[in-house]
Amino acid sequence: MKITRDLRLPVLVAPMFLVSGVEMVVAAAHAGILGAFPTPNCRTPAELDDWMNQINARVEGRPWAVNLITHSTNARLGDDLAILEKYQPAMVITALGSPAPVVARVHAYGGMVMADVPDPALAKKALAAGADGLACLATGAGGHTGHLSPFAFISAVRAFHRGPLSIGGGISDGEGVAAAIAAGADIACMGTRFLGASESLASDEYKQAVVAASIGDIVASDRVTGTTALWLRESLAAAGYLDPDTADAARDYGSANDAHRRWRDIWSAGQAVGSVRAIEPVAEIVDQLDTAFRKAAARLQS
Ligand SMILES: Cc1cc2nc3c(=O)[nH]c(=O)nc-3n(C[C@H](O)[C@H](O)[C@H](O)COP(=O)(O)O)c2cc1C
Known part of the structure; x- marks a missing residue:
């Protein structure tokens, strides 16, 4: 997966409703991982325009991602898509609906589309609708959770998809990131681990x-x-x-x-919650993940 080649660590900070914003995305980019936020975190299209403008001005060309709800009840999809075309985030993660309405427009500016999916049947549908990759949502995930084991899910998907694959759900630490990559994912998606980040918008x-x-x-x-x-x-x-x-x-x-x-x-958190032991900056969390990831990788090699 091309985007991970430019990262220090194959980690995507999951888009989180009312939690991820400009500071989280910018801090993730500077720490060498991929940050994301869901567009409903902005109350209006004007606010979304402002957030994306700030992000592009501060990430200095590093990649970042945005999460769009493509469910039919999202009346703002058209407005959000137009703003997205203006600021061109490298990755668009679609959720709660088919990626079909966004694929052509994201591809037109050179972006990639990852479809958030909870099982292989919906993964196949998303690929048929033109998604480049799959953001697989496994059991233990915070927010609207998944129900499959990440290991069984990755194996099932790898039987029909060689392209970009992210896995999320209960990944708590650098060892978990290494396990995700060893199991066949390109990037580990972590939400709960970043809930307590200083840059998180959570109260x-x-x-x-x-x-x-x-x-x-x-x-x-x-x-x-x-x-x-x-x-x-x-x-x-x-x-x-x-x-x-x-x-x-x-x-x-x-x-x-x-x-x-x-x-x-009402506060959401996933099964990785025990790994959050302090309120600390994203850069510090990434340092901890990186150290543990490298140790785990060395253990695999030995
Ligand atoms: C508080 C919270 C809010 C979330 N909001 C969204 C969201 O708006 N859109 C989305 O696609 N996923 C959302 N998620 C799910 C995450 O994107 C991600 O799939 C999940 O956090 C990964 O599992 P983990 O929490 O175990 O790391 C949310 C998760 C949490 C914890």
Whole structure:
């Protein structure tokens, strides 16, 4: 995969709703990994234009990525795509829908499209729709989680796809990154590990809760958004979502205000949560990942 050749470490900081923004993407680029943010983190197209303008001005030509929701309820897709064409991020990660509406326009400026997929059947569909690569979402992932083992998922996909492949879900450290590459991925996608980064937009309370939590504090629930996601038990309980009578199963990615409230007040984190032991800068996290990755690679070689 061409883009990883220019990176210090094959790591993509996952796009995270209300968590990743300009500072995270710029810090990732300067630390030698790939940063990304989801466009709904900007309330308006004008704000998105401003964010992308700032990123391009600060990354000094290093690659970065953006995440677009291609689900039919995303009324802003057309506006976001036009802004994306203006700033030309190297990678576009599509989620919650077919990549078809964006492929030709991203290819026209020389970008690549990675489709976020939870299983091999949807992976095949995404490739048929023109995606260049697959962002495979495995079990243990924060946010809307996956359900397959990363190892079985990579093997199944590698049977029909030799192109770009990212794997995410529960990758906690540099050893996990090495395992992902050894298993056949080109890049490891890590969200939860960066939740507590100084550059993350998460509130201080959210970051402190992530630092305090361990894997046993993570609960899967589809009650908050209608799709199974992983949450910090305490915040789920505080919002009343552990009571089956308060079920709210509306699946609508267009209700931005509701969505903002849910993800802001109910905190998501994946099974890698125990690896976040302090609030620290992205550069420091990448140093730790790099050291452990190289040790693990040496162990594989010996
Ligand atoms: C708080 C949070 C918000 C997320 N928001 C999004 C999102 O807006 N779009 C998306 O495609 N994935 C989103 N994800 C999923 C991540 O992109 C990624 O797949 C996942 O974090 C990888 O697994 P890990 O958390 O175990 O590292 C989110 C994850 C978290 C933890």
